[in-house]
Amino acid sequence: MSADPLTTALKHGTTLGMVWAAILILCGIISLALPVVAGISTAIALSVLVLVSGVIHLTTAPVAGGFGGYLWRTLVGIVYIIGGIWLFMHPVLGLVSFTLVLGFIFLLEGIFYIIGFFQIRSTGGAAWLLVDGIVTLVLAFLILAHWPSSSAWAIATIVGVNLLISGITRLMALSAIRAALNTAA
Secondary structure (H helix, E strand, O other), X not given: OOOOHHHHHHHHHHHHXXXXXXXXXXXXXXXXXXXXXXXXXXXXXXXXXXXXXXXXXXXXXXXXXXXXHHHHHHHHHHHHHHHXXXXXXXXXXXXXHHHHHHHHHHHHHHHHHHHHHHHHOOOOOOHHHHHHHHHHHHHHHHHHHHOOOOHHHHHHHHHHHHHHHHHHHHHHHHHHHHHHHHHHO
16 A cells, blocks of 8 residues: 555655754754854854855846946945955954844744744644743843843854754654654554
């Protein structure tokens, strides 16, 4: 007897999701083990992304559709490049700023996860979304309450915990889905 194509596709999707969850867990462990290195590395990676965005703005400016679009993209590209170079040359100051922004991102993420839980609470494994939302809110409050004094180590530690919890909660939720699929088959 062959498996239902939908069940097979869902099992394949959960497998990919479980691989992603394992990667999140591994990245969380690395970030927790080396918080200062991970924090500075995050700031440097962010500066490179800003710099690349500036180059993309400049290279796409000629096709922006008119002089106004060209001028706007060129100016934005220049600002991005200057900002990216500055962040690259001052990764600690970039890290402090990034820590504040991340605190607000985690605050919103936690609120959205908790709201999402109430919309799917009857689904198997939905409680893990609530756990993720609560932990993310706690992390947001830790960042915002101690900013900027703990930026040098907090960003990597908090991101590490967030990655670890997100990976574990996704792994548990996907395991529940996989178990339900196996029971239905």
